[in-house]
Amino acid sequence: MLARQMMLPRLALRAIHTTTRVAGGQEFYWGPAKAAGRELVGYGANGDNIYQDRLDYWYPAIRFRKEDSVIAPIRAKEQADWKNLSAEEKKLLYRYSFRQTLSEFEAPTGYWKVIGAVILSVLGLCTYYAVLLNVYVYPELPPTFQNEYKEAQVERALVLEKGQFLGAPTKYDYENQKWK
Structure with a gap:
């Protein structure tokens, strides 16, 4: 079964967002221009230094957010024992490294309602057009x-x-x- 992110409703509405869709099933992609200034933390899916949320490869090459004054002291605390970090600090560390959790990534969005409404509207217009042709355009049966x-x-x-x-x-x- 395809991941929810690869289905048509997400693809159709993805064009509205400012990010671009690239091959490989990425949910969220930043090219090198937007990735400038972010810490390189790994190899990534294919060696590119880009941030991308993907279902098949969940480890991006760079962090989601740039280092700032909010996260710098927590990163220093991170080098020591993790038991000293509070739950809020751990969540903040996670949010600076990743855009969303796996459960958020796979959560249903409700786009099926929009697609269903469009399909039913098109079917209704087609039915109306067919009735209009039968009543006003086509002659009676010979x-x-x-x-x-x-x-x-x-x-x-x-x-x-x-x-x-x-x-x-x-x-x-x-x-x-x-x-x-």
């Missing part, structure tokens, strides 16, 4: 489509083809006036 006309055509063909040994007359009983 008399050749009526059952009485079709039955008369069959009787005419039976009379004209009487005596032939192939086709419909071979399956018609002319004495009793009914099909065999």
Whole structure:
């Protein structure tokens, strides 16, 4: 099953955001221009120094945020024992390194409602257009489509083809006036 981030609704609305979509299933991508000044912490998915949230490779090459005066003292505390850090400081460290957690990354967004509304609207407009064409544009059905006309055509063909040994007359009983 495809990850939720790779499905159509997310792709359709991703164009609205300021980030760009690149191949490989990235949810969030920053190229080198936006990544300037961020700490390099690893190799990344393919060796590029870019930040990207991905489901298949969850470890970006650089940190999500730049180093500032808020995180600098916590980073110094991070070098010592982690038991000395509070839960809020650990969360802040995480948020400076990553944009979102894995559960946030995989959370449903509700875009299916927008896509469903668009599909139903298009179907409604198509139905309205078809009814409009049937009422105002197309002519009434010709008399050749009526059952009485079709039955008369069959009787005419039976009379004209009487005596032939192939086709419909071979399956018609002319004495009793009914099909065999």
